[in-house]
Amino acid sequence: MDEKNIYLCRCENFTLKELHDLLDSGITSMEEIKRLSRGTMGPCQGKTCRDLIAKEIAIYLNKSMSEIDMPTYRAPVKPIKLGEIAGGDKNA
């Protein structure tokens, strides 16, 4: 299958082709790849794509996944409306 059509991060439309282009350019840190591609930065918070991207980086670098600098998961677990948070205790 064409790498252009393989989506690693569906929220941000980040493909395997784009990942390989970044790796070929010498950018091999996953933290850096996240910030340049936006992969893992969408509404799902990387919960579907983080491991997929890490695995592809590990294959490319011939390393184990534990050696990849995987980005942290950030809060919140699920997107929340600002109005609901702004209400503070009144919403409790």
Place this chain on the structure above:
Amino acid sequence: MRKSADVVIIGGGSLGCSVAYNLAKKGYKNIVLLERKYLSSGSTGRCGAGIRQMWGTEMNCLISRGSAEMFKTLGEETGFGDIEFRQSGYLLTTYDPKQTERLKKNLLIQHKLGIPSHMITPQEAKEIVPFVNTDGMDAAFFCQEDGHINPFKTTFAFAKGAQDLGVEIIRYNPVTDIKYNGRKITSVVTEQGEILTDTVVNAAGAWCKNVGKMVGLSHPVEPERHQILITEPLESSMGPMVMSFAHDSYIQQVPHGGFLMGYGNPNEPKRINFNHGWEFLEQMAQKAVFQLPILKDVRFVRQWAGHYEISPDGQPILGPVPELDNYIMALGCGKGFMLSPMIGKLIAEKMAGEETSLPIDILSIERFAKGELIVETGVV
């Protein structure tokens, strides 16, 4: 890793990478840049991504003005491509006549230096951002040539430009010590080994004090935590960064579509702290929903924390120090990212012994000992 270098730059944020790029452009051949984690992992990659020229001191205005010009061509010049520079403006709002008077005085400095800022009424602010809440608003200040830029892409553009000219960039390699003898630096010790050099640039941002201690110096710069959140992407509907002095906050819609907003609590203890908290969320959401009520139904998707490096006068600290030879400070102090092109250029000029494009000696660290402070009051 090279065993020796003509220059070792400590810090892989926008400032360190800009200094590396500008030195390489001057013809420096053997430069090593050391980053403790990944590029842009410190303050640069966590900042609000704003570009602002409406400052209150001449040097802040001049450096930001020059930087805005250089941002226009950086992506193309380095072969990196688009760095998302958008001159979509800054809208500074005030809710207090005293604050308005203070910012009006800043306009005089800005106009003298060619910055096209102006004061507007709350009604005019509404014409620029139709859904801004003008309740209690006293006045606003607007500069169309301020705006947004992508901090990651900018840092990588500098890094690419530098690497293409022979700079070695080493990631995940913290500096553990700097060896020196009298006034002379002899080497930089890192986790991956030692590099012989007599010249060090401190572009370590929030960690600049730690680097200073390695050469027996105490730098008067403290890290202040700021937190930011970003919402889900929406159709483009707000051009400028909306910054409120009353709320100590900044809100902008980035090209990707998300609304990015942040503030820092100045009463927090000054230290490096990357944790993000619930208190911030509640306060930020309240500030945002007050200023831009339509945001109440928008979901936030991510939050993080980073640092402003606070200097006693809110201005950068640039150039050599009196105690040591070839130890160069390149600290933006709370706005290093937006000043990075010009600071890189000025530092490179200074190190090459050339006449600098702006009189950076007044931003030397010696000003604190001499008491020659010109305080910037417009930091949010």
